[in-house]
Amino acid sequence: DVKVTQSSRYLVKRTGEKVFLECVQDMDHENMFWYRQDPGLGLRLIYFSYDVKMKEKGDIPEGYSVSREKKERFSLILESASTNQTSMYLCASSWGQIQETQYFGPGTRLLVL
Amino acid sequence: RKEVEQDPGPFNVPEGATVAFNCTYSNSASQSFFWYRQDCRKEPKLLMSVYSSGNEDGRFTAQLNRASQYISLLIRDSKLSDSATYLCVVKWSGGFKTIFGAGTRLFVKA
Secondary structure (H helix, E strand, O other): OOOEEEOOOEEEEOOOOOEEEEEEEOOOOOEEEEEEEEOOOEEEEEEEEOOOOOOEEOOOOOOEEEEEEEOOEEEEEEOOOOHHHOEEEEEEEEOOOOOOOOEEOOOEEEEEO | OOOEEEOOOOEEEEOOOOEEEEEEEOOOOEEEEEEEEEOOOOOOEEEEEEOOOOEEEOOEEEEEEOOOOEEEEEEOOOOHHHOEEEEEEEEEOOOOOEEEOOOEEEEEEO
16 A cells, blocks of 8 residues: 655644655655645645656745655745645655556644744 | 636435536646545545546446536445545646645535
C-alpha cells in the first residue's frame, strides 16, 4: 500500500510565524503535490513537483514556498503565516503521467491566530 | 464560472436507494476524469476512473459525456457506509493540471 504521511495532524501558529509542513511518501513516486482544502472551494493546488529540486506553481502559490531535496520528501513553507492561511493542507503523490491516481496524506489542519 | 462544478448537496437518501451525481467541467481539453471519495475528516481516496465508454464497479457506475462536458456517478442500493463527500476530478492534457470539484455530500440513512 502507498503510504503518504504528514508531519502533523493539527497545528496552531501565530500570525507572522514561519511554518513548515512536511510530507513523506514511501512509494518512490516522481510527483508530489500540496493542496489546501476549504469549505465550498474544494481542493486548490498550491505547488507541485515532478522531480527532485523541481517545482511548479499551482493556482494559489502566493504566501507559500516549497522544497524538494529528496524524492520522498516535499515540504511546504509558510514564510509569514496569516489568518487567511488557516485551512486543511493535503499532500499527495503520484507516479508517472497525469492519468495516474494521486494518493493523499491524512492532512494537516492549520489554525493561524 | 468554476472549472469543475458539482451540486454541493447534501443528498439525503434512505438505504437501498439509487442516487446520481453530476459534475460539469468547462475545459474541452480535459483528458482524464475521476471520482474520489472523502470521508469526514479524512483524506480523499480514488473511487473510480471514468472512461469514455462508461464503466461500472459493483454498485457504482460512472459515465462521461464529452459533448456536454459532464461526468456522472450513479450509486445503486445505497449503504450507510456510502455516506461521504464525492469529489469530481478533471485532468487537463499536456501537464499536471488537476482540478477538484468542491464535492457533493451524501448521507444515507437507515
